[in-house]
Amino acid sequence: MAPPLAGDEEDEKARWCGLNMDVMEMILKPLPIADHISVSVVCKSWRLATSDIILPALRAPWLLGSHMDSASLNWGFYTSSNGGRSLGLEIPREFRSQWCCGSSKGWLMHLRQPRRRFREYEARLLNPITGATVELPSFPPTIIKSIISTSPFATDFMLAALCFELTNFDKYVIVYQPRHPRCKKILVDDAIDIMFHHGRLYVLTDSAEIWVCMFDPRWKVSFQYIPTLYEEEDRHPGSYWGKLVGCNDGVFVVYCSVTTGVEGQQLKVFKVKEWGLRGRRRRRAVEVNSLGGRTFFIGPFSDGVAISKMKSSSKLDIIKPDHIYYLAGSEYSLWAHCMQKGRSFRVEGFKPVDHILEWFIPDLEDRSSLMIVTPTHSRSLLLTIIIVVFAVTVRCMLGWLSI
Structure with missing residues (x-):
């Protein structure tokens, strides 16, 4: 040749x-x-x-991790399927001293402290695979989680951030769209999680209710209400956490009550179902006992993601179908909930190398x-x-x- x-x-x-x-x-x-x-x-x-x-x-x-060193956060990526090995990929040096507050659809959102005091933080989106960045307007430093609806280069791109007030710790949601000069502030009582699904913003509250926000071309928002997941007499005591998970055929809610630490958690999964005629459709979250062969991955500031037909390829593969994987505890250990057995357990064979771990879903459908x-x-x-x-x-x- x-x-x-x-x-x-x-x-x-x-x-x-x-x-x-x-x-x-x-x-x-x-x-x-x-x-x-x-x-x-x-x-x-x-x-x-x-x-x-x-x-x-x-x-x-993948897992996004950092040692939280005083000089640099040293963000890097690791596998989740076979024990947490390094992928040899790190984010650019200029982002290592910035706080990452979002992992959504293959992009990370980073906050950079402003040069002047008492100013909102500068924000940017980063694609760690291509190195592409997108400048964003200023955001408050109290962001808990940020998500995007689609690629930031798409015409229907939107970004939502779950924040809290410094004075009374009340939570609210900020929505940004490049075509509109001002961000929209949405007040939902006790919001604990957010998710985009088919162009709509879903907001989960601490009282186990779901508000669906729909945006028209004039940037006006209308709401649909999905009733509480639990009946009053069925609610569990103790602290709660809830996460939204989206897939092609619907929206799921993973709702958990923690009574005696991670081992004593009570986890339930609900699916939002619709019925009725067009224009008068009603929605309600119904408890399910199976994920239909899917695997859920949920984290504090990453998108809740459902992956279908996750089959093990080797004995070292710790990811199984019909399981929910999440990071919990002071040691940032990996936990899983088996839907068939109805119990949660710590995943053996996974050794976290960093102090901060979060899911990262690389979007490689269009490369x-x-x-x-x-x-x-x-x-x-x-x-x-x-x-x-x-x-x-x-x-x-x-x-x-x-x-």
Whole structure:
């Protein structure tokens, strides 16, 4: 095979795509996961060469972690399916001293302290795989969780942040849309979680009620109310936490009462169901005893995500279907709730390496923009291309000498 130095564009493309698979795997294997993702968008053969490394890492959400060092947060990514190994991917240095308050649809939201005192914090979105950033308006420093409705480059993009007041700790929701100059403040009593689903904002309250916010083109909001999950006589004593989880066919609520620590928690799952004629549809959350083969991942400031047909590929894989995974306790240990057995347990074989851990869901369905946006690890990717060219050239020269 001649090196790709001459000929028309189609012949050159064919030569690149026809590289020996064994040579490709040998060259690409030691590179970080971000470079594998970037290489995989070049062509089908390159994607096949990287699939053995990319696909196992994407079978379950990643974990975003940090040591909380005084000088730098050192955010990095780790696998969740086979014990928490490092993916060799870190966020850019300029973001390491900033607080991450959101992990949603492949993007992170970071807050940067303003230069002047008594000012709101500067906010930015970061795609840690491509290195792309999006500037946002200022936000209060009391954000508990931030989420996005879709890609920030889409026309229907919206961002919602769950915040609290410093004076009385009352919670409220801020919604931002680039087409409108001002953020919208939504007051919902005792909001504890938020989620976008099909363009609507769902707000879960501490009293186990759900408010659905719908936005029209004029930026006006209307509300739909979903009744309380629990009847008054069925409520559990103690403290509560609740999380919203969205999937293609509906909205779920994971609701938990903690009475005697993590081991004594009582966890229930509800699904929002609709009935009635169009225009008069009614909604209610109904308790379910199965996730339908799905796997739920929930965290403090990440999107609650349902992944379908999570099948174990090895004995080391700790992620199972029909389970709910979450991080709890002072040691940031990984816990799971088995829907079939109706009990929660600490996941063995998972060793957290950091003090702050949160889910990160890489969105790689459309990877075309990776070749447009400059990757964070562009030097490693450039080195990969140089090595590939060198390997092909050497191979051709050896073939020529043997003739």
